[in-house]
Amino acid sequence: MGQTKGLDDIQKRLDQGIQDVMTGEKFQEWLRFLSSFHAYSFNNTILIYQQNPQATLVKGFQEWKKHGRFVTKGAKAIKVLAPLIRKKKQEEEKREGKGKEENVLYGFRYVSVFDVSSTDGKELPAPPVQVLEGDGENEKDLLQAWIQKIEVPVRLENTGDANGYYHLLENYIALHKERSTLQQLKTLIHEYAHHLLHAKGAPFEQESNSIREAQAEAVAYVVLHHFGYDTGDYSFGYIAGWSQDLHIMKQIGSDIVVCSHQIIEKLRVHSSKQGATA
Structure with a gap:
């Protein structure tokens, strides 16, 4: 029940966020934000931006631990959507006892991630940034x-x-x-x-x-x-x-x-x- 209510809340937040971003002055800000989150789904870029527009790199609690960083006490989580996947065989092939299993999306759950600014620990390697201008x-x-x-x-x-x-x-x-x-x-x-x-x-x-x-x-x-x-x-x-x-x-x-x-x-x-x- 709690998970379902949480998903309903996050869907409402998502719809409101899309409306705010896609039909308002925030669109250009979101595009700038998107340059750091281009590998994420559209829905999750909206959710992350809505909850923390200053975010630059997000991971789950355990993922940060793998990188030698730890979420600081009292840090505010960012709620995003994660797919629920299960294995499924085609019915005809299942009856014949053969066939490959395929991944099937059957829903979403919300999970907590944290921006790097909410963590302490091992320094992360920073990729070199080069601002190019003119005709060099x-x-x-x-x-x-x-x-x-x-x-x-x-x-x-x-x-x-x-x-x-x-x-x-x-x-x-x-x-x-x-x-x-x-x-x-x-x-x-x-x-x-x-x-x-x-x-x-x-x-x-x-x-x-x-x-x-x-x-x-x-x-x-x-x-x-x-x-x-x-x-x-x-x-x-x-x-x-x-x-x-x-x-x-x-x-x-x-x-x-x-x-x-x-x-x-x-x-x-x-x-x-x-x-x-x-």
Whole structure:
């Protein structure tokens, strides 16, 4: 009974948090926050952000012990959702006494995690952070590395007033050859997000242009912030017009999380060798 009530409470908190973040001024703050939590589910990023916007790294009590750190007395836990998984065989195969078991999600439970700021103990290794700006050689090398990492051809050309574009029919990205390297990096990720989210057969292929642009810009913001770029403030005012339907907002937010994580993991291999991870 207590667990069920706790899940009801956390679901209400989750729905309110989504509404607050996705339809208000907190959206940009959440995107900045997401750059540290891109591997988490959309629901849990909202729950963690809502309970502790300053959080940077969370783990359970026992997980912290494994890392030589201990939760301080009186520390406030952050409640998140953990999946409940069980093994299940297909009915026909079960009757025949064969077949592989598969993992089946049958619900969620809430668990307590703690931010690193609520722990003491062994120092954790801090990854090197490098803030890149301007048109330095490091940035130019990074641009070439990122171009090689993604599976979409990239062209440097005169794109007129636009910083670049993604060609849906011919499947390539064009970057304005006269823009700064920083702008080219940001545009590259923005247009690559269009490829992942809006190409033929992609999840949001049929979405309106305003939503597509907001999604691509949100993903670019998260990815670049993760790698140490300060890309400035973006205009997210029109996000409130996406939808008042929580289901739609959850789907949009989930795809921003999934797409950002996919790109960060794809680029991380090279960047970590260059000491540019965050």
